[in-house]
Amino acid sequence: MRLLGDKISVIVPIYKVEDYLHRCVDSIINQTYTNLEIILVDDGSPDNCPMICDEYAKKDSRIRVVHKKNGGLSDARNAGIDIATGEYIMFIDSDDFVDIEMMESMMKNMIDNNVDMVVCNIKYVYEDREVVKYNQVDRILDKYESMEEYLKDGVVQAVAWNKLYKKSLINDMRYKVGKTNEDEFFTYKVVDKTAKIYYNSRPFYNYIQRDSSIMGKYTIKRLDGVEASYERLNFIKEKYPSLYLNEKKTFLNLCIYSYMMILRNKNIDRDNKGKNILSNYVKELNFTSDEIKQYSLKDRIKVFMSKKSLNYCCKVLSILGSPQ
Incomplete structure (x- = not known):
């Protein structure tokens, strides 16, 4: 010792x-x-x-x-x-x-x-x-x-x-x-x-790794993580601008994933509060044409669909069998 x-x-x-x-x-x-x-x-x-x-x-x-x-x-x-x-x-x-x-x-x-x-x-x-x-x-x-x-x-x-x-x-x-x-x-x-x-x-x-841990199951409380990521996104925009573009894409993917998890577990968001929160986050994301040009074709499509409607985007991705 x-x-x-x-x-x-x-x-x-x-x-x-x-x-x-x-x-x-x-x-x-x-x-x-x-x-x-x-x-x-x-x-x-x-x-x-x-x-x-x-x-x-x-x-x-x-x-x-x-x-x-x-x-x-x-x-x-x-x-x-x-x-x-x-x-x-x-x-x-x-x-x-x-x-x-x-x-x-x-x-x-x-x-x-x-x-x-x-x-x-x-x-x-x-x-x-x-x-x-x-x-x-x-x-x-x-x-x-x-x-x-x-x-x-x-x-x-x-x-x-x-x-x-x-x-x-x-x-x-x-x-x-x-x-x-x-x-x-x-x-x-x-x-x-x-x-x-x-x-x-x-x-x-x-x-x-155990099933009974706090993070074991998806619940509406997991949207706390989306809130944290949104705060971090604005922090990165201010202090690490060269990392911001990729972080914005990451945040969009998180919103899409979270919305899809709610669609799969309808009982956790019966009042649609969670879906509305996620949709509002996506509405606040402003992608310039120059930014979108730097994304892959798949990511560009997700940007366009999600800005039209996050619900629409997630349903299309579900039909295509894509988790995000």
Whole structure:
């Protein structure tokens, strides 16, 4: 066991995960990097999680437990940020677990390369198999490259949890409470505050795939993600204009996908509120003739059809058997 450098505050939001919690917390307390402040945030969990958290706190002085009224994932993460005292912050979801060398390796990347954030590779863990997200080598990205990777869902992703942050990056930031897709309102703004990000290609983070997770099924709350993407689109237009054209196309595709999911699940939008929200987003997208010329023929057709009617566009695409 090694005590290296500054303290990492590890924030773990917890709600109804008693079958997974021991594995998660054990993977943190057994890290080879030992200078940790482990903040377990019990978000009003109705099962045995509160008791499990308290038992861990009795065994390890590095563990702090917050018991709070249920407020959702964003609220739980914010509660952890509010009391964190480490120079660095890491988030780990309580149904996942991490390899024991993760924090030592990522802290070494942070210090040796003088970066603001370190991102590690991800291992998707299914019942019958494991899949590593990316097959790339370690590298350092400047802010523009990092944002480019983020927008194309590359090695810098929206998720909060496979990252080591300088706490100074997020001192004045908090997650939006009451939103699903909460990471998508948050992470791109953090990326924008960095000068350099280190990508560690080792798949240290084990992302458990389970049907009962928050993102497992499509519901109307998933439109929070479209809202986040629209905010990000306007942010990119102002601060990264060279990335804006492709991001606008990405946003249109997201609106089309979301509308098609509502068409396939009619019971989730009986008052047509979701369809109206998506249609209004598309109406606000203004494509110049010069912009459209830079798109592929398929994308041009989608632009023209969606501007005529998003409903019409999605029905045609459904007939053609295209998801978007």
